[in-house]
Amino acid sequence: MADISQSQAQSYDAALDATLGGDVGDYLALLKPRVMFLVVFTGLAGMVAAPEAIHPVLAIAALLCIAVGSGAAGALNMWYDADIDARMTRTASRPIPRGRVEHSEAVAFGIVLSIGAVMCLGLMVNWLSAALLAGTIGFYVGIYTMWLKRSTPQNIVIGGAAGAMPPVIGWAAATDSVTLAPIVLFLIIFIWTPPHFWALALYRSGDYARVGVPMMPVVAGEAATRRQILIYSLILAPLGCVPAFIGLGGVFYLAASAVLGALFVVFAVRCWREREGDTSYRASKQLFAYSVLYLFLLFAVLLVEHAFGIGGGPLPPLWTV
Amino acid sequence: MDDVDSDEFKRRRRRRSVAIAWALAALVVLFFIVTLVRLGGNVADRTF
Structure with a gap:
């Protein structure tokens, strides 16, 4: 009985939160900041290891685009996986299962940021790195999240290709080539x-x-x-x-x-x-x-x-x- | 009172709006600086 009351209270809180709209922190959480940090870090390593130097301003712009692209992919992943996230201990407190952000807001947020990150990278740095970023986001969301994750135990083996791309994107941003x-x-x-x-x-x-x-x-x-x-x-x-x-x-x-x-x-x-x-x-x-x-x-x-x-x-x- | 009239709703909406404004302002500055960097040498070295 007490469980039912508690569950009803939680549902009410979630519904109330959804009506109020998410706070800025909830949208930042959708970007998976810890994953973003590792993505930016490995992207920076690829950029710095490249044989051609990139202008510091363009390097910062490229890393910003890579970070936002990674965050956008994270938001789209949380949107698609909200049903299973709600039932897993590790992910139950994410913004969508908690009712802080609506599904439609998360998907719009993810799509707008994806397009923005790819276009900005293409216009400000080069189109090879932008195409690689677009491919990475598409692979992570379309191939890993929507297909592999729920269908094969090799999900993270193949899906790992998306997480492995940042150094290649960083290298491409600096050299406009991939070796x-x-x-x-x-x-x-x-x-x-x-x-x-x-x-x-x-x-x-x-x-x-x-x-x-x-x-x-x-x-x-x-x-x-x-x-x-x-x-x-x-x-x-x-x-x-x-x-x-x-x-x-x-x-x-x-x-x-x-x-x-x-x-x-x-x-x-x-x-x-x-x-x-x-x-x-x-x-x-x-x-x-x-x-x-x-x-x-x-x-x-x-x-x-x-x-x-x-x-x-x-x-x-x-x-x- | 509706939720949309509550102080909490207005506070969150204001914080979201301020965050979007900061992000847009940062983008304007970034585009401006990147334009200077990309044009820089080409403009200085142009032939008439």
Whole structure:
């Protein structure tokens, strides 16, 4: 009885909130600011690592467009996924499930910002980077959110391509071209994504199972997921070092990527071995937290090396790309 | 009293309007500076 009253009170609050309209903070939350930060950061790394310098004003404009494009994709994702977000612990407090922002407002907000970000990037910087940004938003919303997420356990493997694009867009903004070098940065994030999200899914599998999202632990089981995490981590560790051999990273980067990659494998092995009780829960949570730190530090080292010339700059390339 | 007449509704609407105004003003400044940067050298070096 008390539950029903509480539920009715929550519904009333949500309805009242919807009538009042969202506050500015609710619209900012629709942009997924934490994801946006990592997107801008990796985009900046791609831009700085590029062989041609971009004017600082144009660089800021490009990063602003990339940030807004990422936020717009996040808003459209929250609009489409509002039904499942409402039933998942991690996402129940998002603005749409809480009733702070209407579905129609969120979709309009996302579309306007998407078009604005792409047009501004094209007009202010170049149309190659704008086309890549448009493709990334379209892929994330149309392919990942609307199709893959609810239909296959490979959802985040393929969908990870969207999250891996910012360094390529940053590179294209600086050079008006795409070579194999930014594709290596793309591949690092692409291979990093599955262990990152599967580590999260391991300790949130109940949430995903309840709403019918076929994440790997729900469909293939935890043992298979832990094995897959380990395989991807073993590929990621050496892949993270590749920029040092193609003229993108220096000695400092090589050392940092080797240590960070080895630690990634250590966390993945622990996640693979600890399969029971609290220790398994803790191992997957630690892997998830470390994966965020790994990507941040890897790109931070690349950024610092290029921006400040630390470590003597990039090593001579073994392969020219 | 309707919700749309409430102080909270007006406060939120005002904050949204102010945020949009700031965003538009920032865009105007950004377009102006980007135009200067993109035109800069070309205008200075133009031939008559």
